[in-house]
Amino acid sequence: MEPDFWKSRLSALEPIVLTGFAAEQVRILEKSGRTAFDITNEGAPAGGEAIAEVRTLLESVRANPVQPLFRLSVHTFEEVFTQKEGCDVLLALMQLMGGSGFASITVHSDQPSRDWSTTEERLRFLRQKLQNSNVYFEMVAPFGEFGQTQMDSLFDMGLRVKFAAGWTRGCSPNGTLPIHFETLRAFSEFGFPTVIEWYAHAGNLAHFEKQIPDLLGANLNSGFSLPLVSENPYYQFGSDYPALPESLDYCRTLARVSKLHPHYDEVFSPLVELALLVRDGGWNYELDIPTRINIFVDTNGQIKVFRQSPALALKWITISEVLSKPSEALRDSFLELVKTEWTWSKMPYCCECQWRYICGGIGACADGPATIKELETICDYRKLFLEHFSTLRAPDRVFGVPEKP
Amino acid sequence: MKAMNKTAAAPRFLPLPEFSTKSRGKGGCSTGGGCSGCSTVGVLEPMLSTKTEEIQTDVPFANRRLNLDATPSEGTFVSVIDLDLTVACNLRCTYCFKEKWNEHMEDQVAFDALLWLLHASGPVNEVFVNFMGGEPLIRFKLIQRIVPFGVRRAWQMGKKMQFGMTTNGTLVTDKVVEFWKKWGMGFHTSIDGTPEIQDRNRPTVGGHGSSKLVENAVPKILSVRPGTTARSTVVPDSAGSLVESYRYFRALGYTNIAFVSGGPSRWDEKSNEVFAQQFERLGDMLITEFREGRFVSLKGVDDAISGVVRNQRPQHSCGAGRGMVLLDIHGDIWPCHPWNKASEQSWRIGNIYEHFDQLARAELDQRCQTDLLEQDCANCVANKFCGGGCPAENLEETGRVYRRHPNACAHTRVWARVGQRVHDTLLQEKNPLFLNYYYRKEAVAA
Numbered sequence: 001m002e003p004d005f006w007k008s009r010l011s012a013l014e015p016i017v018l019t020g021f022a023a024e025q026v027r028i029l030e031k032s033g034r035t036a037f038d039i040t041n042e043g044a045p046a047g048g049e050a051i052a053e054v055r056t057l058l059e060s061v062r063a064n065p066v067q068p069l070f071r072l073s074v075h076t077f078e079e080v081f082t083q084k085e086g087c088d089v090l091l092a093l094m095q096l097m098g099g100s101g102f103a104s105i106t107v108h109s110d111q112p113s114r115d116w117s118t119t120e121e122r123l124r125f126l127r128q129k130l131q132n133s134n135v136y137f138e139m140v141a142p143f144g145e146f147g148q149t150q151m152d153s154l155f156d157m158g159l160r161v162k163f164a165a166g167w168t169r170g171c172s173p174n175g176t177l178p179i180h181f182e183t184l185r186a187f188s189e190f191g192f193p194t195v196i197e198w199y200a201h202a203g204n205l206a207h208f209e210k211q212i213p214d215l216l217g218a219n220l221n222s223g224f225s226l227p228l229v230s231e232n233p234y235y236q237f238g239s240d241y242p243a244l245p246e247s248l249d250y251c252r253t254l255a256r257v258s259k260l261h262p263h264y265d266e267v268f269s270p271l272v273e274l275a276l277l278v279r280d281g282g283w284n285y286e287l288d289i290p291t292r293i294n295i296f297v298d299t300n301g302q303i304k305v306f307r308q309s310p311a312l313a314l315k316w317i318t319i320s321e322v323l324s325k326p327s328e329a330l331r332d333s334f335l336e337l338v339k340t341e342w343t344w345s346k347m348p349y350c351c352e353c354q355w356r357y358i359c360g361g362i363g364a365c366a367d368g369p370a371t372i373k374e375l376e377t378i379c380d381y382r383k384l385f386l387e388h389f390s391t392l393r394a395p396d397r398v399f400g401v402p403e404k405p
Numbered sequence: 406m407k408a409m410n411k412t413a414a415a416p417r418f419l420p421l422p423e424f425s426t427k428s429r430g431k432g433g434c435s436t437g438g439g440c441s442g443c444s445t446v447g448v449l450e451p452m453l454s455t456k457t458e459e460i461q462t463d464v465p466f467a468n469r470r471l472n473l474d475a476t477p478s479e480g481t482f483v484s485v486i487d488l489d490l491t492v493a494c495n496l497r498c499t500y501c502f503k504e505k506w507n508e509h510m511e512d513q514v515a516f517d518a519l520l521w522l523l524h525a526s527g528p529v530n531e532v533f534v535n536f537m538g539g540e541p542l543i544r545f546k547l548i549q550r551i552v553p554f555g556v557r558r559a560w561q562m563g564k565k566m567q568f569g570m571t572t573n574g575t576l577v578t579d580k581v582v583e584f585w586k587k588w589g590m591g592f593h594t595s596i597d598g599t600p601e602i603q604d605r606n607r608p609t610v611g612g613h614g615s616s617k618l619v620e621n622a623v624p625k626i627l628s629v630r631p632g633t634t635a636r637s638t639v640v641p642d643s644a645g646s647l648v649e650s651y652r653y654f655r656a657l658g659y660t661n662i663a664f665v666s667g668g669p670s671r672w673d674e675k676s677n678e679v680f681a682q683q684f685e686r687l688g689d690m691l692i693t694e695f696r697e698g699r700f701v702s703l704k705g706v707d708d709a710i711s712g713v714v715r716n717q718r719p720q721h722s723c724g725a726g727r728g729m730v731l732l733d734i735h736g737d738i739w740p741c742h743p744w745n746k747a748s749e750q751s752w753r754i755g756n757i758y759e760h761f762d763q764l765a766r767a768e769l770d771q772r773c774q775t776d777l778l779e780q781d782c783a784n785c786v787a788n789k790f791c792g793g794g795c796p797a798e799n800l801e802e803t804g805r806v807y808r809r810h811p812n813a814c815a816h817t818r819v820w821a822r823v824g825q826r827v828h829d830t831l832l833q834e835k836n837p838l839f840l841n842y843y844y845r846k847e848a849v850a851a
Contacts, residue, residue, distance in 0.1 A: 155557060189516065189550060189554055190553070190554065190557065191553060191554045191555075191556070191557025191558050191560075191561070192557070192561075193558065193561050193562075213470055216470065216471075217470055220516055220517075220520060220554075220558075221471055221473065221520050263473040263474075263524065
């Protein structure tokens with residue numbers, strides 16, 4: 001039962017071959033994660049017949065007309081969202097994939113206060129115009145006040161709130177964003193599951209673990225996330241910004257926290273996304289693009305696409321161009337960009353990784369601003385947990401065990 | 406059993422050691438099943454032992470954290486909780502089984518209790534919270550906060566949380582009614598009967614009658630929920646006035662009426678006979694109501710008719726300790742409402758901040774409780790609907806949860822006989838209202 005045996009014979013299909021998670025067993029994962037086969041020693045098929053069978057099953061994933069649903073996440077700043085033009089752009093972007101798949105709009109802010117009535121007005125506008133009811137709205141901010149008057153209708157319109165913590169624009173590189181516990185409590189008592197979005201950097205990782213009990217107390221067990229600070233749209237790579245944590249520290253923290261607090265795994269980013277990628281598959285063969293793509297609408301009118309970090313985003317189009325293009329042309333332009341500019345050959349860090357079709361890649365092009373060490377931090381935890389979740393999922397078929405009648 | 410944490414400021418069993426109630430019942434039990442009902446009866450009498458378990462704590466109250474692992478890991482998921490928002494009450498009912506002092510549930514515990522329920526219910530999507538006390542409306546401000554919270558939070562988790570309340574009715578205002586209406590709450594009103602009985606059995610803390618207060622509240626309550634139950638606890642002294650009280654309840658507008666005897670050991674042959682005679686007359690009145698086109702549900706008789714129609718014995722008396730538990734003001738988990746006394750520590754299932762002890766509820770969390778009953782039910786006239794009575798009452802009266810007091814059986818058999826007669830009469834007459842309610846309900850259930 002040599003993994004190399006299977007790797008070499010199925011190399012054209014680039015399967016992921018996992019060993020060591022169960023005795024005398026090999027798991028073969030289709031490269032996008034859509035399907036998994038276990039092959040046991042006892043009674044395992046041998047020779048060309050078995051290889052042909054596995055190959056057929058792997059190939060069938062590509063040809064399957066039912067491909068994983070596409071998840072489009074559009075991120076923007078509150079300054080864009082509160083402008084009518086900004087909302088029109090968000091509306092146009094939500095139509096990119098038609099009515100299928102899931103889409104989300106995440107509005108980021110570094111400000112504790114806001115005019116909630118404007119938020120309510122904009123959200124109502126989008127809700128009325130959007131045809132896809134799968135779109136959800138999320139606000140991520142270090143909230144410092146609770147707009148009691150508007151909350152009923154905001155809740156009813158499906159607003160989700162995440163409490164930004166850890167770092168945001170304006171914090172020192174080693175600093176930790178203070179949390180307004182009273183507001184956190186107010187949101188949570190109202191009934192919002194107010195997840196803490198703790199942006200992890202080298203200087204705040206240990207502090208986060210100490211704070212967890214208090215955070216869960218204040219947000220009434222709504223849970224927390226621990227994304228890297230590089231996922232914060234205010235973040236840039238450079239010395240004026242926080243350093244990413246050491247890869248090993250980050251991986252260990254994620255593992256430790258998820259074990260200690262298993263009740264929040266439904267909201268615990270980034271692990272929840274990785275688990276879903278393993279469950280649903282990371283690649284849409286019909287469109288030949290990753291199943292998850294993020295779009296970032298910047299305040300300067302630029303619209304970019306990114307995979308893991310807005311700071312590594314690729315320029316796509318401008319707000320005015322989006323508003324002037326018909327939706328089909330916009331879709332074609334988007335797909336062309338993703339297929340031509342986002343090819344593995346232009347991403348040296350990911351191009352040989354066996355996990356890239358599940359992971360979707362980290363989106364770092366050759367001349368990007370991040371250092372290799374930073375890219376390792378962005379990448380390592382993904383590989384680690386993709387492998388972990390891949391071993392946890394149930395196989396679609398087991399070779400070597402008689403099939404149940 | 407490991408003691409739970411609490412602060413010195415929040416003593417668990419406060420010193421009412423000189424008194425205990427001899428009997429108890431269960432409030433807010435939503436499962437019916439021929440139990441003796443949520444009765445509450447007895448006479449204050451000296452306890453045999455004043456020794457209470459002293460609970461120590463190392464963790465200040467404010468530092469406690471909800472333990473989401475303190476939920477069932479096996480057995481029945483908990484989907485119904487009775488929530489003691491306070492132990493304080495503005496009435497001093499002569500038979501009340503709850504120990505009283507002026508302590509409320511901490512606000513945080515109330516929020517945590519709802520979160521606990523959302524997790525303890527596992528895959529069950531509909532969960533229920535019944536506010537109890539003391540008088541829960543003493544905590545109306547808290548109720549106004551936790552009900553919207555629970556509804557919204559449950560919705561975010563793909564669940565539905567419904568709320569109810571057992572209230573003595575004296576604190577019901579227009580504001581309360583509006584709130585109930587907005588959030589779709591259900592409730593029971595504890596009301597014993599005619600003003601004379603109500604004032605005698607349910608005086609205020611100051612010793613005044615409470616009937617006027619309740620009378621003022623009833624129209625408000627019924628305007629929101631016409632089907633609200635008037636729940637009367639019957640003691641031997643009031644057994645002879647059931648008919649009179651029935652007329653009074655009907656005049657107030659109630660159509661759901663529960664006369665539930667409590668404290669079986671307080672009853673004797675003579676009072677049992679009075680109880681039976683009164684119920685025979687109530688049966689006649691019920692038949693007349695149906696003949697005249699008015700639907701009335703009379704607890705016990707209604708259970709018995711449903712049993713006759715169903716023709717199959719229920720497997721459980723109620724959900725106590727299985728799908729239903731009580732969370733007391735400290736977050737302690739008990740099988741149900743009357744079950745949180747110092748002398749019953751072995752029945753404490755756990756605490757939402759600490760642990761959930763599956764073993765403590767094992768005796769109750771049985772697939773079929775009626776198989777475990779310790780009396781000969783095979784030939785009992787009530788065996789189509791009786792699930793073995795209130796386990797808490799059984800425990801109090803006989804020391805065993807599956808052994809009923811003979812008087813409790815006697816009262817249930819009264820319901821059975823009257824129910825059978827009402828059923829047979831109205832069925833023979835092909836009473837459309839009766840058929841539509843009982844037989845269509847059965848058809849739908851089937």
